[in-house]
Amino acid sequence: MPKRSRMLTTTEAARYLSVHPNTVRRWEKQGLLPAYRLGTRGDRRFLREDMDRFLNGSTPGNGHDHAG
Numbered sequence: 001m002p003k004r005s006r007m008l009t010t011t012e013a014a015r016y017l018s019v020h021p022n023t024v025r026r027w028e029k030q031g032l033l034p035a036y037r038l039g040t041r042g043d044r045r046f047l048r049e050d051m052d053r054f055l056n057g058s059t060p061g062n063g064h065d066h067a068g
Contacts, residue, residue, distance in 0.1 A: 013046040
């Protein structure tokens with residue numbers, strides 16, 4: 001069984017990706033970076049595996065410039 005990874009907040013994801021948190025939010029809204037919404041506020045959480053796939057270019061937005 002694969003090990004479950006801890007979900008990262010928007011700020012933690014931004015640090016991991018070396019970008020501003022607003023960039024992470026924008027990528028999520030554009031569908032480039034998968035996010036999971038939690039709680040009644042809909043807080044975003046990100047999986048490290050999804051961010052690694054994003055960095056490697058194997059996301060649904062594969063043809064787009066990630067710096068966008």
